[in-house]
Amino acid sequence: MPLLRHSFFFSFTIIIISFVACNSNLQKDPLIATYVDNSPSNDDDGGGTLLFKNLIKENTNNVLSLNKFGGTSSHKLEIVNVNDYGAKGDGYTDDTQAFKKAWEVACSSGESVFVAPQDNNFLLKPIRFSGPCKSNITVQIFGNLEASDKLSDYKKDKSHWLIFDSVQKLLVNGGGTINGKGNIWWENSCKRNKKRPCKDAPTALTFYNCKDLIVQNLKIENAQQIHVSFQDSINVTVFGVNISSPEDSPNTDGIHVTNTQNIKISSSVIGTGDDCISIVHGSRNVEATNITCGPGHGISIGSLGAGKSKEFVSGVIVNGSKISGTKNGVRIKTWPGGSGSASNIKFQNIEMDNVANPIIIDQNYCDKKKKPCKKSNSAVQISDVLFENIIGTSASDVAVNFDCSKKFPCKDIVMKNIDLEYEEEGEAAKALCNNVDLSYTGHVIPRCYS
Incomplete structure (x- = not known):
């Protein structure tokens, strides 16, 4: 009887795990409580994450119990x-x-x-x-x-x-x-x-x-x-x-x-x-939530559109992360000559520590060090991107760099509550912005001035 009970619980656990995996909702609330008031912790999702972890633990315990005791049941x-x-x-x-x-x-x-x-x-x-x-x-x-x-x-x-x-x-x-x-x-x-x-x-x-x-x-x-x-x-x-x-x-x-x-x-x-x-x-x-990143090149969408391809990415949330000592922070990169779109993207509640290029949108990306990218009449359209509650330090003087296509400019880009400082004492961080429809909300440093 105990073995049958264990086996039934394992089956039930697998079913629940699959249900949780299929029905997890994207977290929309801020995650870094020290920066945004009333921010939930990573486990504060109505009990879903904690329940999920407990189910995994129970699943493992039951597997080990069955392995230890052996035997057969009607549901082996x-x-x-x-x-x-x-x-x-x-x-x-x-x-x-x-x-x-x-x-x-x-x-x-x-x-x-x-x-x-x-x-x-x-x-x-x-x-x-x-x-x-x-x-x-x-x-x-x-x-x-x-x-x-x-x-x-x-x-x-x-x-x-x-x-x-x-x-x-x-x-x-x-x-x-x-x-x-x-x-x-x-x-x-x-x-x-x-x-x-x-x-x-x-x-x-x-x-x-x-x-x-x-x-x-x-x-x-x-x-x-x-x-x-x-x-x-x-x-x-x-x-x-x-x-x-x-x-x-x-x-x-x-x-x-x-x-x-x-x-x-x-x-x-x-x-x-x-x-x-x-x-x-x-x-x-x-x-992607509660990610500790570094060393490396940061968290990237792309590259997209290489070889004149048509590519799409949508519905991305990077929420509550610490990025340290990386070449880039959060980045969207697309090749000139491609098509398609990258849209509905949120980078929220991120701490940068000595990151060389904290915030980047690059529609002129190419992985060629010796030759510049060729100009093109097409591009992957980038739109509806939010950068919110991003703080920390930049290892370079350019903390924000939006290099967008002249014919397909970046649209509906929002910067909200940004505070990035240049590591070099006595110098302020800069923002470079080309061909971007950009708006600001709250305290934003640095920002572009036309």
Whole structure:
């Protein structure tokens, strides 16, 4: 009877988790209580976030209880431990096949838990964890997953190391570490070695075509290129992740969001060699709250419109974050010659600490250091953007830079309660504004003067 009760609770928990993930509302209220009066804390969302965390905790406890006691019930929960399928976890033996076998069992079972136990270092070549699976599935990474650093192991797929493909109602957690061991890739990057050709490297962890997804309490470090990518997915919740790589590691975006709708990223610490969070084409209803960012290139929308493409992003809220020592703060960047739009965007309640370029809109972006961008008669339209309650220090004298298209100027850009100071004592921060429909509310420093 106790086992039946545990199993039923786990099933109920998974259902509730999926419901919460599908129905999380975008937070509209300010988050930094020290700057905005009556601001709710990160957990003050009507009990939703706290309930969600408690459900995750209860889910984990029930999984461990079932694993400990064993037995059967009318609604069996399958515990699939990779060590039972031949994984050694010694950091030297290739455990790829053991993980593949364990995944096949977990995915084809009823409700199941795929476990990579603690005190193990699993050496893995590229793996695709493919769905659809028979039922809800939980992946618990307690140990360390380490990437093969042999470039020849990536001949079949040079873009991915670990990828979850077409899995619905998936929960990934456990507190373990995913280590891309990216140094061999960085050394061969054209951005580090100008004699090398520019080639893409694998993304460490990819979620592709997933629905009702939760990623919680993981550490991802030293990715070959991007650390975590959410692609073509819907209803995603990410919280409590810690992402890190050296400041000079090339193209190592922390979290990359592409063509994904309804995604909430919260309570996470990201420090890399590129964007902490990058949001690109096809993404809609994206919320990032309580993000600690640095080092890196800040939080970016774009780039959009490369290669004269037509691209769209809308409904983005970055609320309650601290950005420290980064190249940029909050940024929208689009290539000249593209089309489409970036709209309905809010950057709110953000603290900048020694950030080189705190606030940027750049419609003339191009990733070419030697040659200037070519002028074009088309551009991605940027409109309805709010910068609100942003305070702190700029490492450069230009704290605000709006460089918009002459033919497609930025429209409905609002700056409300901005206070950015230049780190250099005795000098004031400046704002540069070209081709922008801009309005101010409250105390705004610096501001543009025509």
